Amino acid sequence: MDVQAAVISAPGADFAIDTLTIGEPQADEVLVEIAGVGLCHTDLVFRDGFAPVPFPMVFGHEGAGIVRATGSAVTSVAPGDAVIIGFSSCGHCARCDENLPSYCRSFPALNYAGARPDGSTALAKDGQPVASHFFGQSSFASHALTPARNVVKIDPAGLDLATLGPLACGLQTGAGAVMRSLDCGAGSTIVIFGAGPVGLAGVMAAKIRDCARIIVVEPMASRRDLAVELGATDVLDPGTGDVAEAIRALLPEGVDFGLETSGRDTAIAAGLAALGSRGMLGLVGVPPRPEDMLSVNIAAMITFGHRVIGIIEGDSDQQGFIPELIALHREGRFPFDRLITIFPLAAINEAIAAQHRGECVKAVLIP
Structure with missing residues (x-):
């Protein structure tokens, strides 16, 4: 089957729309027709070589759409179901057993390798493989093949399905950091560094x-x-x-919690300096370079019991947390749609530029 996809041919290159072929679902996979897909900073840092991935490749990991076909072993969804596509996890390691799939021991291999665990790809061009399965989906495309474990079945009534994909990563990361990882309580204080999609999701969650x-x-x-x-x-x-x-001028005793979304060392240092006694700083921002290190004042950390934690996907369990966020949205308490600007998938490079200039907070691409 032919599909349209935004393809990256080399690190740092622009996206190019191309016609590819996509295979049939394997036994545990579903074919999803993409209604919309969020543009995430993580797509861009991997495009630019933050970690080695194969090229050519199709990125995209905040997809939402309609199931069109299922593999022989799939029972959780059926053709016609509306779904949000999340990250990949194995489902049987110690972290998955603790209902913490974002810390799956196979997370890097399942989400960053550009192929299925068996080494095959879902996509090809003129018979040559194109790297796929980024976060188990590669949804910068009209269709994506993904493990059934990745998809969250939803009731789309009253919702714009095309805009729901960002719940799969950026929005659940910011909200989950506040509601799950840090577990901020009523009456607590928090400083959030960065008012992009992740930071603003954290603001809504803190409220x-x-x-x-x-x-x-x-x-x-x-x-x-x-x-x-x-x-x-x-x-x-x-x-x-x-x-x-x-x-400190606002809160002389310091903040209870900090959430750093930019990956900048200056922001991390400010967050640490602003923590009060037993304060906790959560790190979700990807740093400019993978070798960047964190410097801490050891004496201060010991004296005041400061805690620093890394956070992936907001500690989300996906099947439970994404529906929770949708319910909060329906109640008007998580108005993430205010962050979204729609672009056609063919204008992905323009969307990246607009997001970089600050002309939109969260771009969603429509195939």
Whole structure:
């Protein structure tokens, strides 16, 4: 079957729309016709060589659409079902058994290798393989093959299915960081570094959790304004002075929680300096280079019991957390649609540029 896809031919190259062939579902796979797919920073850092992946390759890992075919062993979904496609996990390691599939011991191999575990790819061009199964899906395309374990069946009534894909990564990462990883309680205080999709999802989640102070550090004025509209109590421009001092001016005893979404070492340092006693800082931002290191004041960490944790996918269990976020959205408490701007898949390079310029917060691509 022929499909349209946005293909990357070499590290750092522009995306090019091309016609590829896609195979039949394997026994545990489903074929999904993509209604919309979110454009995530992770797609771009892997495109640019953050970690080695094979080329040519189709990225995309925030897909949503309709199941069109299923493999012989699939019983969880059927053709016609509306689904959101999430990340891959093995389902049987110690972390998966703890209902923490984002820390699956096979996560890198299943999500970053550009192929199925058996080494085969779902996509080809003129008989030559094209790397697929990025996060188990490669959904920058009209159709994607993905393990049935990846998909979350949803009731699309009253929802725009095309806009739901970002719940599969960026939005569940920010919301899950606050609601699951950090588990912020009512009356607690939090500082969030970065008001992109992940950071603003964290703002909405902090409001849901009734945090008393929600401080957002963001250089773009338009995004600071949006953060206030979504629940931030205070916003800071990091270009105007010492961020840690500014946070301490608001909360002299420091914050209970910090969420760092930019991957910048200066933001991490400010977050650590702003933590109060027993404060916890969650790291979700991908750093500019994989070899970047974290420097901490060991004495301060011991004295004040500071905690620093890495967070993948907001500790989400997907089958439970994504429906929870949809329910909150229906209640008007998680209005993530305010972040989304629609682009055709063919305009993916323009969408990347617009997102980089800050003209949109979250691009969603429509095949």
